Amino acid sequence: MKRVSFAEFGGPDVLQLVDAEEPHAGPGQIRVAVRAAGVNPIDWRIREGQFQKVRPVELPAGVGQDASGVVDEVGEGVDGVEVGDRVFGRGSCTYAEFAVLSAWARMPEGLTFEEAAGYPSVVETALRILREVGVRPGQTLLVSGAAGGVGSAVLQIARDRGITVIGTAGAANQDYLRSLGALATTYGEGWVERVRQLGRVGRVGRVDRGGRGGRGDHVNTADAADAALDLAGSGVIRELIELTGDPRKVISIADLTAPQLGARYSGVTGNVPEALAEAAGLISRGKLHIPVAKSYALAEAAVAHIDSRAGHTRGRRVVVV
Incomplete structure (x- = not known):
């Protein structure tokens, strides 16, 4: 079969489309004939060797962890899925014609x-960080770098939970953030004050709706948001702490x-099967949709990594097999 692999750490030029042996499903796993693979920042971070100290990989190594496809092999002990089922999930070496998945769910109609390939990691991440940050219905969440895959999921899940979201993104993505229910502004000079102004708008809206603030029974007037998420890594942690009032x-x-x-x-993955099941439910109810910004062929994996590293995505990038 064909798969994308790299034999040394480095830039996107180390990626090669090679012939490789087909993997097989072990106990608790399934194998899929891959139709598409999600492109995630962790893919190129691993390729660059950024995680070797905490998550070492043995070279040569495959690329990718998210995929959608058709089940063609079911491992020992696996129930509830059959050969021929259309699934999406997480596994390893998914930029390939065949891949083994360790967590999956049936694709919604x-x-x-x-x-489907764009959902697994971003939805797991979105659900995990919303849980970890502890933001509740009626509170305000600030999301820095909100237009990408994780941001798209966070905004929609938060809206479904009754959380007000302030999102920052580039000028071209302002209408997109608003379409997902966020109070939107651009990053760059003056963005902190713009967020403060939006925070005041959000608080007024919460009072008008008879809502409660983030601390007890009163509306938070000291800070722009009750919690904040940094999804872009653009050096704004100090400002996010200032805007929430608490690191x-x-x-x-x-x-x-x-x-x-x-x-x-x-950075520690949570319960992926549970996240996939929740994602499928949200998608089926029309509460979650993450668009595909761009698709690439397997042979274009290096270009996909270059584009992913550049950021400014609206939705997801995927490799189509």
């Missing part, structure tokens, strides 16, 4: 393979230095 209310998934300022870094 109406979802394309390209769309413990700030979580980053992209800035490894966040703990140095008292904020938290979230």
Whole structure:
């Protein structure tokens, strides 16, 4: 079979499309004929060797952890799924014609393979960090770098839970954030004050709706938001702490230095099967949709990594097999 692999750490040029032996499903696993694979920042971070000290990989190594496809092999002890089922989930070496998944769910009706491949990691991450940051219905959440895959999921899940969201993104993505229910503003000079102004708008809206503030029975007037998430790693942890008033209310998934300022870094995967099941439910109810910003062929994996590293995504990027 064909798969994308790298034999040394480095830039996108180390990625090669090679012939490889087909993997097989072990106990508790399934194998899929891959139709599409999600492109995640962790893919190129691993390729660059950023996680070798905490998550070492043996070279040569495959690429990718998210995929959608058709089940063609079921491992020992696996129930509830059969050969021929359309699924999406998480596994390893998913930029390939065949891949083994360790967590999966059936694809909701109406979802394309390209769309489905973009959900697993971003939805697990979104659900995990919303839980970890502890934001509740009626409170305000600030999301820095809100237009990408994780941001798209966070905004929609938060809206479904009755949480007001302030999102920052580039000028081209302002209408997109508003379409997902967020109070939107651009980053760049003056963004902190713009967020404060939006925080005041959000508080007024909460009072008008008879809502409660984030601390007891009163509306929070001291800070712009009750909690904040850094999804882009653009060096804004200090500002997010200032806007929430408490470093413990700030979580980053992209800035490894966040703990140095008292904020938290979230990088430990949670319950993926549970997250996939919740995602399927949200999608089926029309409460969650993450668009595909761009698709790439297997041979274009390097370009996909270049684009992913550049950021400014609206939704997801996927590799189509």
